[in-house]
Amino acid sequence: MVKNILVLGGGSAGFLAAITLKIKLPQLAIRVVRSKEIGVIGVGEGTTPSFGRHLFGTLNIPRAAFYKHARPVWKLGIRFLWGPRERFDYTFSPQLDQQIPTLPRPNGYYCENEFRDVDISSALMNRDRVWYPQEDGAPNVQEWHGFHLENTLLVDVLERIAREAGVEITDATVSNVERGPQGIAALHLDDGRKLEADLYVDASGFRSELLGKTLEVPFESFDKMLFCNRAIVSGWDRQDDEPILPFTTAETMDAGWAWKIEHENIINRGYVFSSDFISDDQACAEFLRKNPRITREPRVVKFRSGRYQKMCVDNVIAIGNASGFVEPLEATALMVICSQCDSLVQSLHHSGMEFGPAMRDFLNGHLGIMWDNVRDFLAFHYKFNTRLSTPFWKHAQEDTDISPLDELMELYRENGPTGLLRYKLPNGPENDFGIEGYLVMLLGMKVPWKKSYESSPSERHAWQQHISKNATIAQRGLTVEESLKYVHDPRWQWNDARPATSAT
Ligand SMILES: Cc1cc2nc3c(=O)[nH]c(=O)nc-3n(C[C@H](O)[C@H](O)[C@H](O)COP(=O)(O)OP(=O)(O)OC[C@H]3O[C@@H](n4cnc5c(N)ncnc54)[C@H](O)[C@@H]3O)c2cc1C
Structure with a gap:
């Protein structure tokens, strides 16, 4: 029966795990032990929208406090200088997995040559604007955004939230790990103290003190698909x-x-x-x-790209860099951490805090697939980026193994950017990038398909009208500086009950 949990590590993974556990399962005693001498990795600056959903939605953290202390900047997506186009924008809003009612095909078929202003978010991004205004001129902050965050500020904010939630924080370095029949029996600190718990969360970063070093779980490299280190x-x-x-x-x-x-x-x-x-x-x-x-x-x-074969072994579960790592090409680490935290809480809750072997097996399968989906999506970015033909990029184009995506690519090469590709997506609806992510990268990198779609003049006219409308709205958009001024004004009120915000 799990009653108290010890989190090893006070980086973003450790604090997010501690906060999520304490807020969702307040009956548990949660302690974080972290070493100020070792410190945190100090990089990790971009997020996907799932981070905000986790913080403000799942955990109900007030936006006002977070904005005040973390000083986040909104991120509408990623601008890729990648492939044959001068650039293309991958937004967090659905651009291509959509169809305009008056047109016979989904949006992707109209973006083969010109891929811009497909929706309001991409039109804003195309003009370096972030939000369209509300009636009173204030920014209309939408859900479809991630953040740019300075890692050390983020960790400070998370520590503050953890303390307020009732998490106990111990500053010390773990110098020895004692093993026992359940896996880990105790952590010995450099000041002589000994800490025991029913469950240990390994959030010790690349050191992976408990899962990797102590339990010696094998590491599965992604080096056939991701070559950077x-x-x-x-x-x-x-x-x-x-x-x-x-x-x-x-x-x-x-x-x-x-x-x-x-x-x-x-x-x-x-x-x-x-x-x-x-x-x-x-x-x-x-x-x-x-x-x-x-x-x-x-x-x-x-760094090395890959993940541990299992992330939940005996009485240890690893979260964050202690469980695996991929480069930040899609800034997915915090997304993975939030999912890991959610999965841990649910599995404890649903097992009545018993956390048995079948639940651990489930978590290992579930979390492993999540990592593998991220790996496949990043590999795909490398395989089809034809912008340069340096030795590195030739190797990436020729030798990146994207075999898990073979069926998806077969359907695409024959039929183009159809939403039906979703049925060939590894892990289907559970894939964090959805078919939208793949469609944007395929179109963005101009990956060819058998036969281009010949749209009629009236279709082209309707499409032009559609993108011009988005452009007109975006033209009136606010810059990041203008929008930040509003939300840092003491009179600004976040409406935490709804995704959008309102000015007073
Ligand atoms: C180059 C690079 C770029 C990145 N960019 C992004 C990005 O854009 N977006 C994103 O989401 N992520 C990014 N990341 C990933 C980012 O590092 C992680 O998201 C995040 O910071 C999680 O780190 P962590 O908490 O797992 O580890 P760390 O920050 O390393 O924290 C480890 C903690 O464990 C403690 N610890 C370790 N050993 C001991 C011990 N023996 N005793 C006591 N305490 C101990 C440390 O003191 C520290 O508190 C990037 C990573 C790299 C390398």
Whole structure:
């Protein structure tokens, strides 16, 4: 019977797990132990909409406090400098898995050549605007957004929320882990204390102290599908001529890709690359050459893509980087963490806190598939990006294994961007990206299909009218700066009961 839980790690994974457990299962005693000497990873800046849904929806955290302390910036999606188009925008709103009632085909068939302004969100993003105005001129903040968050600010905010929720926090380094018949018997701290619990959440980051190191669960590498293993992280202070853009940029680089993430006062830039194709020094040189504004000392973060074969073993469940890692091409880590937290809470709740072997098996299957779906989607980005033909990209185009998507690709190559592809999606409706994500990447990267769709003049006219209408609405949109001014005004009131907000 689980009555008290010890979370090892005070990064975003550890605190999100602790908060979710305490808020959803308040009868449990939850303690976080974290080492200030080891610290947190300090990167992890973009989210998908699921993060906000988890925080404000599932956990009912007031938006006002979060905005005040975390200083988030909205992210409508990702701008890809990727494939043969100059650019394309992947928004969090449904662009292509939709059909306009007056047209005979879904939207994708009208976007083969020109892929823009498909809906209001993409029209806003296309104009560097974030929200269309309400009647009083205030921003109409919609659900279809993620955030750009500074990792250390986020961790501070989560710690504050955890304390307020009643989570106990211990600052110490775990120096020894004692094993027992249930898996882990106790954690020994460097100050001599010994902590025991019924269930241990391993949120110790890449160190994976309990699942990886102590229980020696094998790690399953994704190296047949994802070839990058390092990132150079840096950035600069925002200059007056650099407006805050409401999206992450993902740019193709010689041996990988670079992100550009927008914070209020800082621009965060990082180059994810493969050390098999370029040295750290060469990558750094390319990174600095393409980003002459960089002022912060670049630092190299090493990683391996993959996940542990099992994430829930004996009395341990791993969450966050301790359970697995993929590069942030779709900024999915916090999405995965939130799903892991939800799954843990549900499994404890539904098992009456008994957490037996069948429930652990279920969790291992469920969480494993979630990681594999993310892996497949990222691999797909590499396989079809034809923008460069450097040795790295040739290797990616020729050798990325996307066999789990073979049936989907067969249907696409014959028929184009039909929504029926959803029936060939691994893990179907449970796939976090949905068919929308795949359609955007297929169209965005101009992956060819057998026969282009010949639309009639009247269809083309109707489509033009549709995108012009979106453009007109977006033209009146507010910039990020204008919108932030509203929500940081003390008179602003979030309507936490509804997704949209209102000004007073
Ligand atoms: C280059 C890069 C870019 C990324 N970009 C994104 C992104 O855009 N979006 C996104 O969602 N994610 C991103 N991530 C992932 C991001 O790192 C994670 O989402 C997130 O920060 C979770 O980290 P964590 O809590 O698992 O680990 P960490 O932040 O490393 O926290 C580990 C915690 O465990 C503690 N700990 C470890 N060992 C011990 C010990 N022996 N005793 C006591 N305490 C211990 C540490 O002190 C720390 O508190 C990125 C990661 C990398 C590497």
